[in-house]
Amino acid sequence: MNRASPKTQSVRSPPEGPIQPVDWRDFRDHLATADPEGRRVWIYPRKPRGRYTRARTLVSWLLLAIMFAGPFIRINGNPLLLLNFIERKFIILGQVFWPQDMILSALTLLVFFMGIIVFTAAFGRLWCGWTCPQTVLMEMVFRKIEYAIEGDAPEQRALARAPWTPRKIAKKLLKHGIFFGLSFIVGNTLLAYLIGTEQLFAIVTDDPRRHLTGLTFMLLFTLLFYGIFARFREQACTFICPYGRFMSTLLDENTIVVAYDHKRGEKRAPWRRQQTPEARRAAGLGDCVDCHQCVSVCPTGIDIRNGTQMECVHCTACMDACDAVMDKLGRPRGLIRYASLNGIERGERLRITPRLVGYTVLLLALIGVWCALVFTRSDAQTTILRAKGTLFQQMPDGRFSNLYTVRVLNKTTRPMPVELRLEKPDGQLRVMGEAIVVPPAQLAENAVLVELDRSVMRSGTTPLLIGVYSQGRKLQTVKTTFIGPRNDVRKRK
Ligand code: SF4
Numbered sequence: 001m002n003r004a005s006p007k008t009q010s011v012r013s014p015p016e017g018p019i020q021p022v023d024w025r026d027f028r029d030h031l032a033t034a035d036p037e038g039r040r041v042w043i044y045p046r047k048p049r050g051r052y053t054r055a056r057t058l059v060s061w062l063l064l065a066i067m068f069a070g071p072f073i074r075i076n077g078n079p080l081l082l083l084n085f086i087e088r089k090f091i092i093l094g095q096v097f098w099p100q101d102m103i104l105s106a107l108t109l110l111v112f113f114m115g116i117i118v119f120t121a122a123f124g125r126l127w128c129g130w131t132c133p134q135t136v137l138m139e140m141v142f143r144k145i146e147y148a149i150e151g152d153a154p155e156q157r158a159l160a161r162a163p164w165t166p167r168k169i170a171k172k173l174l175k176h177g178i179f180f181g182l183s184f185i186v187g188n189t190l191l192a193y194l195i196g197t198e199q200l201f202a203i204v205t206d207d208p209r210r211h212l213t214g215l216t217f218m219l220l221f222t223l224l225f226y227g228i229f230a231r232f233r234e235q236a237c238t239f240i241c242p243y244g245r246f247m248s249t250l251l252d253e254n255t256i257v258v259a260y261d262h263k264r265g266e267k268r269a270p271w272r273r274q275q276t277p278e279a280r281r282a283a284g285l286g287d288c289v290d291c292h293q294c295v296s297v298c299p300t301g302i303d304i305r306n307g308t309q310m311e312c313v314h315c316t317a318c319m320d321a322c323d324a325v326m327d328k329l330g331r332p333r334g335l336i337r338y339a340s341l342n343g344i345e346r347g348e349r350l351r352i353t354p355r356l357v358g359y360t361v362l363l364l365a366l367i368g369v370w371c372a373l374v375f376t377r378s379d380a381q382t383t384i385l386r387a388k389g390t391l392f393q394q395m396p397d398g399r400f401s402n403l404y405t406v407r408v409l410n411k412t413t414r415p416m417p418v419e420l421r422l423e424k425p426d427g428q429l430r431v432m433g434e435a436i437v438v439p440p441a442q443l444a445e446n447a448v449l450v451e452l453d454r455s456v457m458r459s460g461t462t463p464l465l466i467g468v469y470s471q472g473r474k475l476q477t478v479k480t481t482f483i484g485p486r487n488d489v490r491k492r493k
């Protein structure tokens, strides 16, 4: 994006300690959150306000509701999402994936990664700013609690520098107590997605000695999330998350990003009283009044006027901050906005390019294929093979019979009564022994006898179509063959 010359920014201090002078001019050479000695520079972003923040707040409420309710939501009796790596059992949108679903699992991963690539190439890091659980929880939950207890950035800074008075201790204890409690809830929610709510409730309600591993993970997840949201914060996006790093390989001049319009904004200079936009333009000045409002709200501590940077999580806070400044100055909003480099260079407003349409169609097509495969797959996997070492039998009434071994894998989490019907050709199918009921997530094996009249049989082998039903619903059609005498042998007889 633009290469406008940066300048020294407002100095930030670590939570408790003296203010460190930092020269930001070489912003590409070091992190905004580290001082020249490599020590953490604590970010105190100002509370963002504006239309984008309001929209993100609404979206985050919806996402948080889905995230926390997710483990309890059931589709056909299955959880919305379960990623049980220990038992190699995965449920997505109520659909159970077993190790036998290798192809579908591989396709799911392919769609996921393709989706990320296509989405990022078209829309930049929209995911990070609007839907990433890290950003949503950090900015919409933990940060808001911090603002409520410690106040906005100036008060937080003052509190950090203040001596440890009872008031400061009380505020810190309250904040960290709530952070720890919330981290416990977030950690348990993650655990519910990994092992399921039933197992989680068993850990909570059973004798603790029987669930030492589960309780250990509960504590570890709580500490992990507490560490991330209380201390690590934006560092998780900068250092840990690979998405921000490989994003730079996916962006091009048409990708939509949070961008500073340097053509309109430069040359930046403070606004002077009574100065009109015409007078500024005549003096060769742009709309940026160098107020640093966009920098002061940034949760990753960067100056978006330096151009697209890896640390930018596209949270839109700088867009709202700058819009507020433009409103006060009577200038059009959007000095910082969603835009592509081409959009800014050519002065065009955001437009839907053919590439964007193509990527969106591709992404929707991928999702469509995945949904079609997932929602049309069978709940059961059935194989019907002739019983080992058997040939056909001729019955006293002249009909022929073949004995088969049927194996049915129940891919659901419920017991599955199974009924087999011979669909082609006409004949009789009898399950030997008791009716087939496959326990949840297990394989059942039964013997089945098929009897055909000579009139429907072909010479040698006759193809069979057998329908697999459960509670009146057809799950599958299985092909197999029926062995009988060849015509020439029949004639000789
Ligand atoms: S908020 Fe807008 S006007 Fe102020 S420094 Fe940032 S870009 Fe310039």
Ligand code: SF4
Binding pocket: 258, 294, 297, 298, 299, 300, 301, 302, 303, 304, 311, 312, 313, 314, 315, 316, 317, 318, 319
């Ligand atoms: S530069 Fe703007 S959009 Fe990017 S992280 Fe900072 S405030 Fe958010």
